[in-house]
Amino acid sequence: SQKIEQNSEALNIQEGKTATLTCNYTNYSPAYLQWYRQDPGRGPVFLLLIRENEKEKRKERLKVTFDTTLKQSLFHITASQPADSATYLCALRTSYSSASKIIFGSGTRLSIRP
Amino acid sequence: GAVVSQHPSWVICKSGTSVKIECRSLDFQATTMFWYRQFPKQSLMLMATSNEGSKATYEQGVEKDKFLINHASLTLSTLTVTSAHPEDSSFYICSARDMGLAGTDTQYFGPGTRLTVL
Numbered sequence: 001s002q003k004i005e006q007n008s009e010a011l012n013i014q015e016g017k018t019a020t021l022t023c024n025y026t027n028y029s030p031a032y033l034q035w036y037r038q039d040p041g042r043g044p045v046f047l048l049l050i051r052e053n054e055k056e057k058r059k060e061r062l063k064v065t066f067d068t069t070l071k072q073s074l075f076h077i078t079a080s081q082p083a084d085s086a087t088y089l090c091a092l093r094t095s096y097s098s099a100s101k102i103i104f105g106s107g108t109r110l111s112i113r114p
Numbered sequence: 115g116a117v118v119s120q121h122p123s124w125v126i127c128k129s130g131t132s133v134k135i136e137c138r139s140l141d142f143q144a145t146t147m148f149w150y151r152q153f154p155k156q157s158l159m160l161m162a163t164s165n166e167g168s169k170a171t172y173e174q175g176v177e178k179d180k181f182l183i184n185h186a187s188l189t190l191s192t193l194t195v196t197s198a199h200p201e202d203s204s205f206y207i208c209s210a211r212d213m214g215l216a217g218t219d220t221q222y223f224g225p226g227t228r229l230t231v232l
Contacts, residue, residue, distance in 0.1 A: 036223075041205070041228070043120075043207045043209075043223035043224050043225045043226045044158070044223045045223070046220055046221070089157065101163070102148075102221055104157050105157065106157040107157055
């Protein structure tokens with residue numbers, strides 16, 4: 001069956017360290033993968049998109065990698081801050097077709113302690 | 115980034131009444147909008163895909179007569195929960211698809227609507 005899994009429900013990190021979140025998928029060949037941040041009681045906010053032919057994307061303190069052989073994406077936050085505490089969702093788009101959907105993982109709740 | 119608004123942000127209603135939630139794309143046109151619901155500590159569950167000028171496509175298990183979707187313009191989609199019951203209480207989130215550059219379309223989400231049915 002098709003699955004997208006974020007294998008940590010929760011992650012606790014000391015401020016200043018790098019937080020690494022994992023997203024694995026099975027039985028999909030995604031066109032691209034996206035990462036979102038969601039704060040409690042709010043809608044998800046788009047962070048980064050990485051395509052199937054890209055290995056790595058960066059945006060300020062954020063870095064995303066995409067390994068289509070391992071069927072895995074890693075999301076890194078360097079120099080983490082308490083304000084980075086939130087739930088992070090990975091999502092994949094199944095194809096470039098306008099009819100394709102975004103499938104979400106269950107999310108990882110990240111807590112950065114001072 | 116693109117902005118999507120939702121109204122109302124929260125609503126409390128009595129069982130049996132209907133509630134309408136609006137979703138607007140403020141700075142782009144969206145031929146496709148999506149409606150999700152989210153229960154506490156769970157991920158987003160896609161309910162339906164709303165296409166401007168045509169009927170919505172509902173996911174398996176979602177009652178189309180209960181969750182009425184109208185996408186009458188390129189910037190507005192509405193979700194009406196008809197004859198709401200306590201089990202319909204949830205966080206409803208819409209998103210709008212911004213096609214942007216070729217091959218890089220992204221969904222932008224609204225802030226969500228908290229529905230509580232008494």
